[in-house]
Amino acid sequence: MDKKISKYEIANCINVLGNFCGKRDIDELTAFELIKKYGVEKADVMVLFGGSILAGGDVLANAMKNDVAKKYVIVGGRGHTTASLEEQFYKLYPDSDKNSILSEISEAEIFRNYLKYKYNLQPDFLEIYSINCGNNITNLLKLLKEENITFKNIIISQDATMQLRMEAILKKYFSENIKIINFAVYSSKVCVKDGKLCFENDIFGMWDIDRYITLLMGEIPRLTDDENGYGPRGTGYIAHIDIPENVKNAFLILKQIHGDKVRKADPSFTST
CATH class of the missing domain: 1.10.3620.10 (YdcF like domain)
Structure with a gap:
């Protein structure tokens, strides 16, 4: 012992x-990889969850540039990882909106700002109220329903430490007909x-x-x-x-x- x-x-x-x-079902987020494994050129939805390190914004930006999904969503209010995400962002962009710091914006909004400042890209939807992995998912599904977005497959990207748990939560709500495609933010x-x-x-x-x-x-x-x-x-x-x-x-x-x-x-x- x-x-x-x-x-x-x-x-x-x-x-x-x-x-x-840190589950990844494909090697890269590209149309080639999606076709090779799933027979689809483009996923119906891609979601980045805000519990990730800031590199998650780069993963989403590259996915958007590669046109791998029809809709892009960022999900996340404020949780146990928010403070470190804020610190990373404001070190990079100290001249960004100071009101954002005072108002304690959500993780989804931080990532949206990162996409805007670094890539001039914009996600289709934000979910800014969820505070844990469980309501990350329930709020996401509510948002997709409200926006009349139907899907047969979904790419999910979360911090590698929490990727498998995120898939396991989704499986609670999905039928086997919906394909979950995991792509952890880092390896x-x-x-x-x-x-x-x-x-x-x-x-x-x-x-x-x-x-x-x-x-x-x-x-x-x-x-x-x-x-x-x-x-x-x-x-x-x-x-x-x-x-x-x-x-x-x-x-x-x-x-x-x-x-x-x-x-x-x-x-x-x-x-x-």
Whole structure:
């Protein structure tokens, strides 16, 4: 039990969790990839969720330039990731609307502003009131219904740490006839350099390594379908997910040294 766990083993365990949570169903958001896997040149809807790092705006912009969807939506009010998103945005654009800072605008509006300032692009719709993954989805579906947008497929992009959970929430509401296409905002790999954990590649706006571990480790208890999780045997927030043994083992190894990083749900951002 007291066996010393090497930094390399820790990095490997983090990557196991990251690969599990950060689901990408296609390699790139292009018409070629959509045709190759799904037989469609363009998805009916693409959604960016505001819990992402700022690189999510680049993913959405590239998707819009590649014309991969008929409609583009950004979803997100204010939640536990909003403060870091604001900080990233206002570092980049200090001369942007200062009233936005004072009025505490939503994550969706921050991403809209990012698209406007950097790319001169505009999404079709914003949802600005949801405060957690659950009502991200319910508010999104309400918006699509109100706008009379029908769809047989949908691309969803969320922070890689929360991508799988977002799909699991959607599956609660969708029939099997609707195809969910996952494209996590980033794909990261943790390595060891000079005896320290770090990211192999630079990712724009990426969490620091401790925050990344905290977010990942908070996901596994939520995704586990037991009395303490979010699945049908627990709170019922998400559809059932099978957790592979290698993911369970990686989580348990990390818990030995990062047990304090298992993020508990903030009641301020919990669905009633």
